[in-house]
Amino acid sequence: MLDLHLHSTFSDGTCTPEELVRQARELGVYGIALTDHDTTQGIHRFMEAGRACGVVTVSGVEVSADYSNGTMHILGYGLNPDDEALNERLQWIREGRRERNRIIHAKLERLGMPIPWTEVEACAGGDVIGRPHIARVLMQHGYVKDVREAFRKYLVRGKPAYEGRRRLKPADAVGMIVQAGGVPVLAHPSTLNAGGLDLREVVLGLVEAGLQGIEVFYPEHTQDMRRRFRKLAEAFDLVPTGGSDFHGALTPDLVIGRGFGNLDVEDAVLDRLLARRKKP
Numbered sequence: 001m002l003d004l005h006l007h008s009t010f011s012d013g014t015c016t017p018e019e020l021v022r023q024a025r026e027l028g029v030y031g032i033a034l035t036d037h038d039t040t041q042g043i044h045r046f047m048e049a050g051r052a053c054g055v056v057t058v059s060g061v062e063v064s065a066d067y068s069n070g071t072m073h074i075l076g077y078g079l080n081p082d083d084e085a086l087n088e089r090l091q092w093i094r095e096g097r098r099e100r101n102r103i104i105h106a107k108l109e110r111l112g113m114p115i116p117w118t119e120v121e122a123c124a125g126g127d128v129i130g131r132p133h134i135a136r137v138l139m140q141h142g143y144v145k146d147v148r149e150a151f152r153k154y155l156v157r158g159k160p161a162y163e164g165r166r167r168l169k170p171a172d173a174v175g176m177i178v179q180a181g182g183v184p185v186l187a188h189p190s191t192l193n194a195g196g197l198d199l200r201e202v203v204l205g206l207v208e209a210g211l212q213g214i215e216v217f218y219p220e221h222t223q224d225m226r227r228r229f230r231k232l233a234e235a236f237d238l239v240p241t242g243g244s245d246f247h248g249a250l251t252p253d254l255v256i257g258r259g260f261g262n263l264d265v266e267d268a269v270l271d272r273l274l275a276r277r278k279k280p
C-alpha cells in the first residue's frame, strides 16, 4: 500500500511530517510521499522520520499551474529538496500567495467579515498560508457553517473574496521538477474539467514537457474516472500513481493509504515511478 499525496503543517495539513510517518506505520502503509504545496521545507524531517520508523518516504512537492478551464496541479517526486533553482521558484510562488492572502483578507473585511490575521497564521502553523486556513477562521467566527461553505460562497473563482495568484506555466512547472531531479506527475486530472479529446490534448502538452505520471488513484475519482485515466496513462506511457491528498483534520474522512477506503495503490508503482528520474 502506497500513499503518494500527503500534506503536512509545512503547507495546509494539520499533521507534522513525523505524525504522518507515524500514522502510516500504524496503518501498515509501505511507502508515502510528502507533497506540500509550494515548499520542500518539511522534506528533511519527513525523510528522517521514515528512516527511524521503517516507512519508505519519498520527497515531493505539489505546485499549481496556470490553466484556465479548471485546476491543474503538478506533483514532483524524488526531487532534491535543497535544489537552489527549485527553491527560488517556490519562494517566488509563496510570495505571490502572501500577496494574494492580503487581498483576500481586505475583501473579506469589505464584505463585513473581518478576521484577525494572527488567527489565520495560528491556524496554518507553518509557512504556507492558504484559503483552507482562511476558511477555517471564517467558520470559527460563525460567518459560515463549515470550510466547504466558505469556499463555495466566498473563496472560489467567481466569488466575491476570490483573488488569483502567481502561477507557473504548465510546461515550466514540469520542467522545474525535472531540473530538480524529480519525476513530474499530473495530480487529480478530474479537476482539469476536461473530457475526451481535450484531456488528451492537455496531457500530450505536458508529456512533451517531460511528464512521467498521472494520478489515477484518488479519493474523489469514480471507478469510471480511474478506468479513463488508466487508459490515458497507458496511451502515453505514464506511470499510474495515486494518493489520498490527506490534510489531517481538514480532511477528517480520509485515511492515509486508504483514502475513503478503496485507494489501492500497489507498492510496485513506487519503483516504476522513481525509475523515471532523469540521470544527472
Ligand code: MN
Binding pocket: 007, 012, 037, 247
Ligand atoms: Mn491543500
Ligand code: MN
Binding pocket: 062, 073, 187, 188
Ligand atoms: Mn491538489
Ligand code: MN
Binding pocket: 005, 007, 035, 062, 245
Ligand atoms: Mn494536494
